[in-house]
Amino acid sequence: MASPRDCARELLDVIPLVMWSVRPGVRANVQRHLSMPQFGALMYLRRHEGASLSDVAGHMGLTLPSASKLIDGLVVRGLVTRETRSDDRRRVALGIAPDGRDTIRAVREATVAELSERLAAMPAADRAAVVGAMRMLRAAFAPERPGQLVRSLGGSR
Amino acid sequence: MASPRDCARELLDVIPLVMWSVRPGVRANVQRHLSMPQFGALMYLRRHEGASLSDVAGHMGLTLPSASKLIDGLVVRGLVTRETRSDDRRRVALGIAPDGRDTIRAVREATVAELSERLAAMPAADRAAVVGAMRMLRAAFAPERPGQLVRSLGGSR
DNA sequence: TATTGTTATACTCTATAACTATA
């Protein structure tokens, strides 16, 4: 029991549910509101200082132009830094600006607080099980090697 | 251990990771590609035939205008039906059109298949734990009473 | 008056196609 397909079906049902219940909080909880993709990009850069645009695109399942535009918005807002690398001048090194660090902290704390309220109603044992499952999923979905970059989705013709 | 805040932090880290790893498949795997919100709306209507626009908006954390536009796109594509209710002519009854049923099945199967490949590498016991956690989360995040409708996000001024 | 939904408008997200610069 719990075949890969069973597990996939459960995930596909429940992950969007949680994702979308979080979003209004991320967007509105603070002065410095963020869209979910902006939030995700900042969270990624927080742990991967110096990442390239391709890294971000791979992590988030975006094409390169989409990632470029997303990051550009964050650079314009002064939340992310973007520099050309001296060792390979085609590539870019992304980082979090001080204001970006403040923003991610504020939004993260507000969102965690909101989420916590819903989770407080769960039995502690269930919460522990959820934490365990999240760690397994993290291992399965965020391998150390950065994700494959999607050049084009194609496929439908 | 596993306080509500710990659990919230884990969820906030991992849920987007899984969400975004799924998206390229939903968008591109089949002729009849769907955006994640379109996919989510169809999945919801599949289980809540006759739902109102407010129901959809509440479920997905959208404002009413956003839900209206999202559903409108699906109606135009012939995937969703929309009728005025006779008992309360302000409200609308949404349903899935035959073509919508085909589409959701095709996209769902393709996405489950793709997700399964990643999950196949996990130990079966881990998968069982994930399935269990998903069921707990579903209970916590999709109460029988439909979600609160957000009229406006406001909050930042 | 309050509720349900739509329309108007603006900005972000995302894609493909075509391009530039560097390797």
Next chain:
DNA sequence: TATAGTTATAGAGTATAACAATA
């Protein structure tokens, strides 16, 4: 030639504000 990224363009997603219709 191949790779990293940007620009151009287009369509979907999302919000607020203002409106219409119904209760």
